[in-house]
Amino acid sequence: VQLQASGGGLVQAGGSLTLSCEVVGGTFGDYTVGWFRQAPGKEREYVGAASWSGYTLYFLESVKGRFTISRDISKHAVTLKMRALTAEDTAVYYCAADFVPVPDRPQYALRRVTPQDMDYWGKGTQVTVSS
Numbered sequence: 282v283q284l285q286a287s288g289g290g291l292v293q294a295g296g297s298l299t300l301s302c303e304v305v306g307g308t309f310g311d312y313t314v315g316w317f318r319q320a321p322g323k324e325r326e327y328v329g330a331a332s333w334s335g336y337t338l339y340f341l342e343s344v345k346g347r348f349t350i351s352r353d354i355s356k357h358a359v360t361l362k363m364r365a366l367t368a369e370d371t372a373v374y375y376c377a378a379d380f381v382p383v384p385d386r387p388q389y390a391l392r393r394v395t396p397q398d399m400d401y402w403g404k405g406t407q408v409t410v411s412s
Contacts, residue, residue: 282304282305282306282307282312282378282380282400282401283304283305283306283401283403284302284303284304284305284314284376284377284378284401284402284403285302285303285305285403286300286301286302286303286374286375286376286403286404286405286406287300287301287302287303287406288300288301288361288406289374289406289407289408290407290408290409291409291410291411292366292408292409292410292411293410293411294366294367294368294410294411294412295365295366295367296364296366296410297362297363297364297365297366298363298366298408299360299361299362299363300316300360300361300363300374300376300406300408301358301359301360301361302314302316302358302359302360302361302376302403303356303357303358304357304358304359304378305357307378307380309354309357310333310334310354311333311380311381311382312333312378312379312380312381313330313331313332313333313378313379313381313389313391313394314330314331314352314359314376314377314378314379315327315328315329315330315331315339315376315377315378315379315391315394315399316328316329316330316350316361316374316375316376316377317374317375317376317377317396317399318370318372318373318374318375318408319372319373319375319405320371320372320373323372325375325396326341326372327341327394327395327396328340328341328344328348328361328374329341329344329348329350329361330350330391330394331350331351331352331359332381332389332391333381333386335351335352335354337391338350338391339391339392339394343369344363344370347363347364347365347366348361348362348363348364349361349362350362359376361374361376363408366408366410367410367412368410368411368412369410370408370410371408371409371410372407372408373405373406373407373408374405374406374407374408375402375403375404375405375406376402376403377396377399377400377401377402377403378399378400378401379394379398379399379400380400
């Protein structure tokens, strides 16, 4: 399984950006796909995720209402749309996938996902918000 991330770039504060993560290989419907970010000197932060079905979403409190996640089954891709960006959103963004077997799904909680839970990672993409 490989994750191919795209998007990112430089944007002014208040602007918008869209990141996309294509999951290549594996069965798309078996994976939670999440987004993490890491700013210089800080730990990797869990931004949000979509469950294997796409029906359950999680977002970091500071991005709620500004970031959305959607899954495109036909493209095996998960998109992170970001708006009202601030300088605090500047970081390298990573997408990651967690294989979730069917027996594990009833007790799986998106809000408790950690970087250590993720099985596959894409290359990071830089998001820079200028103030």
